[in-house]
Amino acid sequence: MFDKSTIEKLQELTMQAADTETIDGREYSRAKLYPVSEPSLTTIQTSTLESVVQYIADNIDGLTDKLFLHVIDPTRVAVYTSARKQWRDRETPILAIAPEQKHFFQNELSIEQFIVWLQAGFVQDEMTAQILKLVGNITSTAVQNWDDDGITQAVSAKVGLTLKQTEPVPNPVILRPFRTFTEVEQPASRFVLRLKTNGEKPPTVLLTEGDGGAWKKAAMDNIAAYFKKHDCMEPSIDNRNVIILQ
Known part of the structure; x- marks a missing residue:
């Protein structure tokens, strides 16, 4: 229980805290004040x-x-x-x-990872179909047979990177990744498609953005x-x- 002198002291400190002071012509408050805002809608x-x-x-x-x-x-x-x-x-x-929508630009992906990403994260068109056909035929000079019965896969490997059939890798490629609301058209962008191999490891695919972010304005x-x-x-x-x- 506070006595009278304690209450009076607390009142005095409260009043002092609310006081203002003028220094070099500018008014300062001794306490930090917070505005009481009007009720607002919840977003x-x-x-x-x-x-x-x-x-x-x-x-x-x-x-x-x-x-x-x-x-x-x-x-x-x-x-x-x-x-x-x-x-x-x-x-x-x-x-x-x-x-x-998760994307993997500038990341080296295995052929299988790249195929899944290209099918799930992009608007499908003639270019995606061409890339899928190309990437699906990639093998290392090491890969003599690629057998897939839907359950297991078997690969015999050598070294280097070639195609089962000699085909050029298109560059740049024009693709439309899902990067904005699906109710609007997805902007088309230029991308650089690179195929890589590292020693005896399986080949990888790298897709790099090449439009400098111009797609954002279009979106x-x-x-x-x-x-x-x-x-x-x-x-x-x-x-x-x-x-x-x-």
Whole structure:
């Protein structure tokens, strides 16, 4: 139980902590102050662009001010409210983050690993079909027979790297990896395809990006175009109730 003198001392220290002091014409506080913010919406996190369209079109939270739809990068889209008058801060009602697709650029992969990655992580087209055919026929000067009955594999090896049939390795190759939201077209990029061998070890495949990151701008343009062309979004965009930023 505190006595009267202790309480008075605590009150005095509290008052002193809240005091300000002016030094060289500038006012300083003796204590660090934290603003009391207005209640804010909890950000909804989704993984699709369609959910962002649905949120805006249905106006789920009854927002009345102008909205800003920000394409942050190829994998993130956020919706911000207008700045609130008192504190000039914004709310972020919804944030869409594309599912992560793991890639292995600039990593040496075994032929089997490369084939699985090329089939699962890229849009399939004539180029992927050509590469799959090429890589599937690779053998070392060591490999005389490659038997595969679906259960076991048997390989006899020598040294070097050749093809069962002499075929050129295409370079550069134009591929479309899954790197942004699947609702939009995946940007095509230039890649360098290299086949390697190391002594008696099995051959490996190396795929290196060769567009300097230009695909990111293309992906962001595709996302912005998706919203602009969506029937549910056109009226809001035309009336400037929704502004798209990149």
